[in-house]
Amino acid sequence: MHLHGDRRIYTGKLDELVCLCLKVQRSKILETIEELNAVTVAQVRRNCRAGGGCGSCHEEIARLITEHRLNLSLDFGNHITGEDEDHSHDDLDFFLAQESSGKLLENQVITEIKDFIESEINPYLAKFDVVAQVIESGEELVLDLKGADQELKYTLGFWLDHQFHKQFPSITVIIA
Ligand code: FES
Structure with missing residues (x-):
């Protein structure tokens, strides 16, 4: 059950349009996650419409939700500031x-x-x-x-x- 959209790269800025289809900024998505204590992309979509189009922002919305819930900084390798993953093989x-x-x-x-x-x-x-x-x-x-x-x-x-x-x-x- 994987419906990942095309992979996108983000700047991480608060005014960045994370959802291009519905023109929703990162700050609005963060606010929504905080307010709802959201645990799903669908909850965010229903509340602020982010993610209601092509789906390519779902990974980033899911990352923000998971960060919020786990209280961790997560890097999915989809930010321009992120280092490339080290694929050194053990x-x-x-x-x-x-x-x-x-x-x-x-x-x-x-x-x-x-x-x-x-x-x-x-x-x-x-x-x-x-x-x-x-x-x-x-x-x-x-x-x-x-x-x-x-x-x-x-x-x-x-x-x-x-x-x-x-x-x-x-x-x-x-x-x-
Ligand atoms: S970029 Fe969010 S649904 Fe298309």
Whole structure:
């Protein structure tokens, strides 16, 4: 269930038009998230119309929501000031690059993924009252997000994509 629009790059300025389609500035989106204590892109869209067009701003709206809820500074690599991600490959990444395509994920990798979910993902998802569980680890990793409806799954999908991509670049994550 991934409906990401085209990737855009942002300046991060408050007067920046994050949503070009509906002409909504970053400051308005932040205000809306704050006021509603919003947890989904759809809530923001319904309230201030941002995100109601092509969808290319959804990633940034989702990033702002997640930042707000987790009280963290998040870099999804979509800002002009951000450093490019370092894709230095450790042993696990090398293993995955060699072995994962078209095959079942190996037990060792599944264990690494489950540990990662336990220690790095679920403590944060708890702030959304959501728990991630692996429901299938075949050619792709299928996650269930218990406690999340479709709107929240969509919104959290952007953050999860980014977290998994940093840790396991070769794995495709699907939210059930
Ligand atoms: S830029 Fe926001 S919906 Fe198109």
